Amino acid sequence: MKGIIFNLLEEVVTDTADACAWDNLLDTAAVTGAYTSLGSYPDAELVALLSVFSAQRGTDLSDTLRWFGRSAMPVLARRYPAFFTAANSARDFVLSVNSIIHPEVRKLYAGAGCPHFHFSSGAAGELLVGYGSARQLCWLGHGFIEGASDHFAEPVRIEHRQCMHRGDKSCVLALDWSQQ
Amino acid sequence: MSAITPIAATLERAVDLTTRLSSLERRLTRERQARLEAEGVAEQGLRDLYVSKQRLSLLEKVAAIANESDTATQAIGRALAEVCGFTGWACGHAFVRGEQPGTLVSAGLTWTDDRADLEPFIAASTSAAFDVGVGLPGRALASRAPEWIRDVGEVSNFLRQAVALRCGLRAAFAFPVMISDRCEAVLEFFSRECVEPDWSLIDLMQQVGTQLGRVLERERMAKRLAHEAHHDALTGLLNRRTFALTLDQVLARVGDGGTGQIALVLLDIDEFRLINDMVGHATADRLLAGMPATIRRVCAELRIDDRNYHLARIGADEFAVLVEGERLTIDPAHIGSALKNGVKALSPSGWTFEASVCAGIALAGRMLPSGEEMLRDASTALRTAKARGRGQVVLFDGHLREQTRRRVLLERDLRAAIAAGELSVGYQPIVRLCDDQVSGVEALARWTRTGDAVSPAEFIPIAEETGLIVPLGEWILREACRTIAAANKRRLKPLSVSVNVSPQQFLEPAFGARVLEVLRTTGLPPKLLRLEITESVAMQDMARTRAVLGDLCAAQVRVSLDDFGTGFSSLNYLSRLPVDTLKIDRSFIDQLAGGEEGQAIVRAILELGRALSMDVIAEGIERPGQAAFLREHGCSHGQGFLFGKAMASGEVQALADGVPAKVGAPA
Missing domain, CATH: 3.90.1520.10 (H-NOX domain)
Structure with missing residues (x-):
């Protein structure tokens, strides 16, 4: 999985809670947490993070994924505005x-x-x-x-x-x- | 105080920790920001690198296509696919220059990602033609530069707007394929989205256009080379090799159940070498270049459909017309008249003579000849025509076939006779007309074949055609010099000897040296040798002729101009060449009895001789009246049957001094 996805997750988690929440998530999921947007990382790390986050939120994984996708979109719009301005709908x-x-x-x-x-x-x-x-x-x-x-x-x-x-x-x- | 101090210290540490925490948070924020910026820079670098690699890859592919493709059509078709693949655009189409100047027509080359969806637009493009400046391709043709349309719905100069919008096409660009500074084709591409002009893409497409231009140029060059390999550059007609193939093909077609007839007409411009010398190569080339149109006019006059004949230039001044038809009517007189009228129009004003051609015609009969045989027969007819004079047309018929057969046998026997030393030299007396004293002789080749004398008029042309004239001429020269040198040993007044020189003999590189060598070895004084050259020899290469004759004259060899008055009789070359004697052709002597006109010509030649301080020898004197006329008008020398027939070597050696020729001797 590309590092940008981990970065997006970090941003939405931080925005939703705070920076400590992301640190806690990393610690609980036992992953390294050093993600750069251009790097590639094991899919299992993302699954572990989302699973832990689902457990913390008390929702199932599909709901967390849906929440993550929806919440990530404003972040993407900030980082890659051209994709959004080119579309009319x-x-x-x-x-x-x-x-x-x-x-x-x-x-x-x-x-x-x-x-x-x-x-x-x-x-x-x-x-x-x-x-x-x-x-x-x-x-x-x-x-x-x-x-x-x-x-x-x-x-x-x-x-x-x-x-x-x-x-x-x-x-x-x-x-x-x-x-x- | 002691209790307060720890609390203060603790507070101070807490403040310090808060400050440090705040500092660390700011540092973290800075680090985070730095990471994002670094990632942004790296992303941009990766994007640029990706685009650059993709463009390089496209150019490599187009270069490979340009190198591998056999045709420009193939290269353009593959390039359309590559460009669409690279840009992700929906379709591409190619236009090429139309037959009308300044127009583009579809090359019938298209690439689409979804043919069914775009079918109406492709159909509209395939049937469209564009003038300069009109529509997207026309704009690229006019500007010779790439053209971009952000949205075809927004522009007015886009002829296929409605159908493009119906097919969901929005952005478009086109670029020209150039050869040097000339636009030869235009490629256009369409996207389903509106796209702002991308200048780096435009620049890339120009490079694609350059690569494709090279393929077009290469193909054009290959076509030109192929054309040049099959055609004559000056006239644009088929060349000899291609004509021979065409002739074979036509004969094969007719032989393969066809019902048509075939006629092969060979045309040769009369005295073309002379025309070249007189008017220069540029003017002579214009005459040659005008021949195709002239021949076509003549064919039209003869009611030969232009679909039924092939034209070729098969030699310097030789043309061929291969005519096919169901019922060909070949009338040499009619053809000759049409040719005469047609070709004389090629003579520019100011020329002192009319251009004319001779023609030789061969027909393919029921027993179809091979192409080679037909060419040979037509050549024989042409040669016969040329021998008859200017503007003659000869059909290769049974009579000519028999003549040819006889000639072949004669040639065979002549070779054998020369090899066996069966030819001899006869010596016709040349007399001083004032006292009929024999002053010299003309050496003439003699050949007795199976007991009968063969006329030189019959075997000398064969010797000339076959090249046998060169060894034969040298043998006669040596034999004559040797005989006259021996005869002169017993004479007080030495005899001179005139020896004919053929054009081929004169063109031999060491001709002058060979003559001098013969004089040395035979002991004949050079001033007693008179070389007789014809106008055609003299005019082949004026500079060389002057040089060769100049060397011989310096050695005191004399030169006479044979058959004067029958050719072009150019006073220009007469004054420029070291000629000391004019020979009046027998045809003029024959005309002396005919009246004033014949006499006037002879008087004029005699006057010319006097004016140029030249001796004049009249040939073919057969009657005393002719001798009297010539004597009266100051002709110094004469020869002919009146003064005696040609003598054998022994007779010459026995010829006594001071005895007049036997006037009235039998012919």
Whole structure:
């Protein structure tokens, strides 16, 4: 996992609680904690941090991932404003992940294993997002989408039509911004 | 005091710790900020490096494409895919220069990421043509620089706007493919998003354009070389080699069940070498360059469809026309008339003569000849035409075939006769007309074949064509010098001897030296040898002719100009060459009895001789009246049957001093 994800987690935890909370989390999860945005670190360290944080919050891991994704979006908007200004809506932003955001990620991380999202149109203007990473981080994606929708002030309804956690081969998230 | 002191100390430590903690927190914040900034710098460096590597990779790929592709079309097609892959843009299309100047038409080369989706736009692009400055490709053609459109919906000069927007295309850029400073093609690309101009990308695309331009240039050069390998540079016609292949192909096609007839016409400009010398190479080249159009006009006049013939330049001044047709009507007289009218128009004003051509024609009969045979027959007909004079047209027919056969046999026998020493030299007396005294002789080749004398008019041209004339000429020279030197030993008044020099013999590199060597070894004084050269010998290479004759004259060898008046009779070269004798051709002597005109020509030549202080020898005197006329008008010497036929070597040696020639001797 790329260091930027650990940095984002640090920021949202610190923003939510304080710096000590992050230090406690590191100590409890027994990880080194020296993460630079350009480094790569074991996935297990992120899982350990999120698991400990879930236990501390009293929620399950999927909820923590969703919270993390949603909370990280304002931080990303501060660090990478160009991605957000190029899009006119949350839908535009989500659609730009494959063609704009991930190519940019690959510029920083040669050989980064970015997931590829399969976009298609669902009923009544829904956007269907297919996702099939072995990391099974669909709830993190869910949170990112909510965070993006917050950024554009466009409430979204997200439904997991298929989910690898339920035994499906891949995840399909149905996004609906028509409720605003 | 003692109780207060520890509390104060404790408070002081607490304040100190708070201060240190605050300091550490600020330090942590600074360190954190420094880390973020360092990461930012590193990220930017990585991004720049990535972009730079990608661009380098694209240029490497395009360079490899440029090197590997067999055609420009292949290279451009692959480059479209690479550029789309690099930019992530939706599609690319190529335009090339149209046949109309200043236009671009689709090259039919497209790359798309989603063909079905973009089909309407691709169809519109493929059928579009653009003038200079019109539309995106036209703008690149006009500016010869990359053009960028942020959003095709925002501009007016984009002809395919509606269909592009319907297909979801927004940004566009185009760049020219240049050869030197000329735009030869334009490549355009479209994105589904609006994109601001990216100048580093534009710069990169210019480099791609340069690479593709090299492929176009290479292809064009290869085409030009291939064309030059098959065509004549001056006239643009097929060259000899390609024409021969074309002839073979046409014959094969007709032989393969075709019903058409084939005629091969070879054309040769009369006296082209002389024209070159007289008017210079540049003007002569213009005449040659004008021949294709002239031949086409003549073909049109002869109602030969321009789809039914092939033209070629197969020699310096030789052209070939291969005509195909269902029912060809070959009328040499008609062809000759059309050629005469057509070619004389090529003579620029101010020329003293009309340009003309001779033509030789061969027809492919039922028994189809090979291309080589047809060329040979047409060449024979052409050679025959040229022998007949200017502007002649000869068809290779049964008669000519028989003549050719006879000639081949004659050539075979002539070779054998020369090798066996069966030729001899005859000596025709040249007399002083004032007293009919024999002053010299002309050495003439004699050949008796199976008991019959063969006319020199028949075998000398064969010797000239086959190159046998060079050894034969030298043998006659040596034999004549030896005979006359021996004869003079018994004479008070020495005889001179005239020996004909053929053009090929004269062109031999050591001709002058060989003559002097013959004189040395035979002991004949140089002033008794008169070399007879024709106008065509004299004019082949004026500078060389002057040099060679100059050396011989310095050694006192005399030079006479043979057949004067029958060729161009240029006074220019006559005054520039060291010639001391003019020979009046027998054709003028024949005309003496015909009236004033014939006499006027002879008088003029005699007057010219006097004016240039030259001796004049009249040839072909057969009647006393002719001799009287010549004598009366001051002609110093004459020869002909009136004064005696050619003598054998022994007769010359027995010729006594002071005895007049037997006027009226039988021919």
